[in-house]
Amino acid sequence: MAKKIVLNAKYQNKNQKGKKLKKLFMLNRKVFSYPYIAFLTLFVIAPLLLILINAFLVNGTFSLQNFVNFFTESTSLSTLSDSLLVGFVTTVLCIVIGYPVAYILSKMDSGKVLVLLFVLPMWVNFLIRTLATKTIFESLGVKLGMGTVIFGMVYNYLPFMILPLHTTLSSIDKSYSEAAQDLGADSITSFLNITLPLSLPGIISGITMVFVPTISTFAISELLSNNQILLFGDSINLKFSQDMYGVGSVMSIIMLLFVLISNGLINKFQGKTVDEARRNLW
Amino acid sequence: MKKFKTVCLFVALTMIFVVMGVLFAGCTRYDETLIIYNWEDYIYSKQDLQVDFNDYYLKKTGKTVKVRYTTFDTNETMLSKLINSNTVVDVICPSEYAIQKLLVNNLLQKITLQDEEPISTLDNINQEIYSKVGNLFASETGEVANINDYYVPYMMGTLGILYNADIVTEDDLACGWGLLWNENNNPALNGKIYMKDSIRDSYAAAVLYLKEKGNLPAGYETKSVQELINDTSPTLLSAVDAVLKQQKSKLKGYEVDFGKQEMISGKVLVDLAWSGDAMYAIEEAELSGVNLEYFVPETGGNIWFDGWVIPTCAQNRAAARAFIEFLNQPETAVKNMIEICYTSAVDKDVLAENQDVVSLLEEAEYNAQEFFADEVRYPNYADVNLGVMKDFGTNNTQVVSMWEGIKGSDTNLTALWIILIVLGAVMITFAVIYTLRNTKRKVIKKK
Numbered sequence: 001m002a003k004k005i006v007l008n009a010k011y012q013n014k015n016q017k018g019k020k021l022k023k024l025f026m027l028n029r030k031v032f033s034y035p036y037i038a039f040l041t042l043f044v045i046a047p048l049l050l051i052l053i054n055a056f057l058v059n060g061t062f063s064l065q066n067f068v069n070f071f072t073e074s075t076s077l078s079t080l081s082d083s084l085l086v087g088f089v090t091t092v093l094c095i096v097i098g099y100p101v102a103y104i105l106s107k108m109d110s111g112k113v114l115v116l117l118f119v120l121p122m123w124v125n126f127l128i129r130t131l132a133t134k135t136i137f138e139s140l141g142v143k144l145g146m147g148t149v150i151f152g153m154v155y156n157y158l159p160f161m162i163l164p165l166h167t168t169l170s171s172i173d174k175s176y177s178e179a180a181q182d183l184g185a186d187s188i189t190s191f192l193n194i195t196l197p198l199s200l201p202g203i204i205s206g207i208t209m210v211f212v213p214t215i216s217t218f219a220i221s222e223l224l225s226n227n228q229i230l231l232f233g234d235s236i237n238l239k240f241s242q243d244m245y246g247v248g249s250v251m252s253i254i255m256l257l258f259v260l261i262s263n264g265l266i267n268k269f270q271g272k273t274v275d276e277a278r279r280n281l282w
Numbered sequence: 283m284k285k286f287k288t289v290c291l292f293v294a295l296t297m298i299f300v301v302m303g304v305l306f307a308g309c310t311r312y313d314e315t316l317i318i319y320n321w322e323d324y325i326y327s328k329q330d331l332q333v334d335f336n337d338y339y340l341k342k343t344g345k346t347v348k349v350r351y352t353t354f355d356t357n358e359t360m361l362s363k364l365i366n367s368n369t370v371v372d373v374i375c376p377s378e379y380a381i382q383k384l385l386v387n388n389l390l391q392k393i394t395l396q397d398e399e400p401i402s403t404l405d406n407i408n409q410e411i412y413s414k415v416g417n418l419f420a421s422e423t424g425e426v427a428n429i430n431d432y433y434v435p436y437m438m439g440t441l442g443i444l445y446n447a448d449i450v451t452e453d454d455l456a457c458g459w460g461l462l463w464n465e466n467n468n469p470a471l472n473g474k475i476y477m478k479d480s481i482r483d484s485y486a487a488a489v490l491y492l493k494e495k496g497n498l499p500a501g502y503e504t505k506s507v508q509e510l511i512n513d514t515s516p517t518l519l520s521a522v523d524a525v526l527k528q529q530k531s532k533l534k535g536y537e538v539d540f541g542k543q544e545m546i547s548g549k550v551l552v553d554l555a556w557s558g559d560a561m562y563a564i565e566e567a568e569l570s571g572v573n574l575e576y577f578v579p580e581t582g583g584n585i586w587f588d589g590w591v592i593p594t595c596a597q598n599r600a601a602a603r604a605f606i607e608f609l610n611q612p613e614t615a616v617k618n619m620i621e622i623c624y625t626s627a628v629d630k631d632v633l634a635e636n637q638d639v640v641s642l643l644e645e646a647e648y649n650a651q652e653f654f655a656d657e658v659r660y661p662n663y664a665d666v667n668l669g670v671m672k673d674f675g676t677n678n679t680q681v682v683s684m685w686e687g688i689k690g691s692d693t694n695l696t697a698l699w700i701i702l703i704v705l706g707a708v709m710i711t712f713a714v715i716y717t718l719r720n721t722k723r724k725v726i727k728k729k
Contacts, residue, residue: 069679075687082690085702092705138549143473144535192716226535227479230690242481242682243358 048256054249066246076235076251083232086146086221087214090153094161094210095203097154102165102202103195106172115166122159129156130223137224144225152224153214160213161206168202169195208262216255312336312348316601319360319371321588322353324437326621338608339601347601364389370595373602378587379673381433382419390432391592391599393606401603403610404434408629410663411435415587418508418670433589434606435627437558437618440585440661440668441483442578444545444555444563458579459491461552463525464532472532474551476544479536481685482671486511486584487554488522488529494581497521507582508669514677519684526688536689548572557658558624565623576658582667587627612636620646630654 058065070076101118105111121129130152137148172195180190218233230238232251239248316335325331332349339347352371354360357380363369365387376384384390394400416430443461445454449470450461457465464471477484489510492498499517502510510518534550542559544550546567555563560576567574590609592602608614615628616639626633633639633654640650654660661668674681 073683075683075690079686079690089701089705189719192719226476227537227689228530228533228535230686235686235690238682238686241356241358242678243362244679244682247679 051249051252051256054245055253058246066250069247070250070254076247079230079235080232080254082230083215086150086153086231087211089150090157090214091207091211093150093154094158095206098158098161098165098206099203102162102169105162105166106169111166111170115162118162119159126156127219127223130220134223144228146225146229148224149221149229152220153217156220157210157214160209164205164209165199165202168199172198204266208266212259212262215258311346313345314339314347314598314601315350316347316373316598316605317350317352317371318605319352319354319369319374321375322355324353324375324588324622325351326617334614335605335608339604342604343600364593364595368595370597371593372596372598373590373592373605375436375588375590378415378419378429378589378670381589381591382429383673384591384593385429385432389593389595391594391596392431393434393592393603394431398603401434401607401610403607406610406612406615406628406632407435408627408663411438411587411627414663415670433591434610435587435589436609437622437624437626438585438587438663439557439624440578440583440658441486441554441556442560442576442583442658444553444560444574444576446545446548446551447573447575449551455577458494458581459487460494461579462487462554463491463529471551473534474549475533476535476537476541476550476553477529477533478541478554479538481681482674483554483556483584484526484536484685485514485522485681486669486671488525489513489518490579490581490583491525492518492521494579497525506669507667511584511669512672512674514674514681516680519677519680523684523688530688542566545574546570546572558622561623561658578661578668580667582669584671585661585663585668586670589627612639613642615639616642620648625659630660 055066056062056064105114108114133148133152133155134144137144142148176198177190177194180194181187185193215231216233216236218231218237221229221231221234232255236248236251236255239245239251328349328351331351335349336347339345354363357377360374360376361380361383364371364374364384381390412430412435415435416428419429443459445461451466451468454461454464454466454468454471457463460466462475462477464475477487490507493507493510496503498505498510499521502513502518505513537544537553541550541553541555542563545553545555545563547570555576557576560574564574564576590606592599596602609618610628612628612633613636615626616633619626620642634650643650643653
């Protein structure tokens, strides 16, 4: 195969344009990547460019006014801090609930099947799940507000925390903690010194998979609070629907910054062991 | 290998031909196309519309026409699409302030040009609407009744309060707009009130509430309803901000779509509503034994008109004009009214005299006399206390910011901060224990 490619290359160099063109339309392996490239350009790169351009446009001319507007507006900033807070609380709750679950499941032989049970609700569309949650709260007479929003967030994003944790925890070689216990460590010490540090990549990827989506959610906060709570995602949505594309784009860029930062964090923590990085996500 | 490629090519080509064949088969049946750009659910059944309008057009011109129906959900979506992109549509149905904005941007054609015959059914329209909207926007542009040459009224409605008459008492109702603030402190209503998740409508309700209570800032008392609901000066804005924040504790929330349903099922008792939605909810609720009613408080309210316009990008002007003519026939108007519950701009006397209209109404189980006498459906257009809202213009940014402040208000934040601090404390304790254990181990190692 390799020889053939080399030959092809030589052949191509010698020949004229017509043949190159012919080559372009031949069915080779590259052809199968074109749909994906087209998709990527149309739905990922083009929108990002549009956001970037819109952020610097005010009435058709280049300006930094949108940034000034956003950073001097106390309501937008407090919305951002609210969202960060909700994101933080959700993430912490997800770890607190998710880690023990993942730990216990990784110890059990039937763990894989039980994990499936946690993933099962994810096969139902999240809007339907959220609407169902809302109905349950209303029939129980719970007042919709911040509490219910956080419940909804945790409920929706918990699987994203459990899955990476479970993968990492169950791939830790048992002999490490066995060795620690042989050497006289009690189970708490062996957990804190062996299992917890080794499961750090799982924790980090779990955090990013929960935190970033949480601060940009808008449907959950709208539905589970009857529109009484406005998070960053809602605010961006409102800006675009009110034809304030400039400020909306600035806010989207800030969102993207959070994504980039958390990606950077993942890479930093997982760069250490390539082996670990491979199995971190799921 | 080569054979395989040939087969692939052949299969691909066949598929393309089949798809194209299917597509073209759909297109060739009609001589012309009319592209309509309208609100969602704002006309009677689309299938019937295609058949009815095609028949009408065939009789008028001898040509068949395909109706392509596209929709928008807010005036703002429609405006930005028309102003910022090269959309091609033949006829649009915006609200009055959006028509004005399109007109200012030079995006509209006159409904009737000099060498054209006037649209025959235009006389059916209630002339009071023309004079109200015409006068309003004339004072702004300086040209009298300018806007009236560019649109034909379609539907109208008011903003008011939909309430559950089984539970809301006479005393509550006496509060007028105060009902939305539960001014009478009826314990049954707390947490059972919905506001609209729409800036313009909630703003208008708050301003009218201020006027009703006599709490308007100094200098605003003498202004008319019309001027007040369009005023977004900082003084009034902060007064509105205060009352809307104060209202929040009484509310169940803000809605735009699910309020009707919850009113019908009795989960919510008071809702800020548009008249058409209210009429629909009242009829539906009757079937399930819930008694709903709708009123516009005496202080005043908001009245709005939607009308058909022909944009400069229109490619089939003749069909667009024929469509407007078709819509203003009494039978079409009443079909639309039965379907969408808003009030047609066609004059009620013209409708009431038409025998087809009466039989259509009876078919839909309405009493024609009651139908036309209903004050919710036919308010007094000339009433000065019914104001028309205009575009907020350059102040829009401030209004949006105020609205965000209201919806994102910080009532629950203190509780969250406490949780955060507790969690922080727990984490620090864990960290301390962890480090202590580590140092212990190090000590053991050294031995």
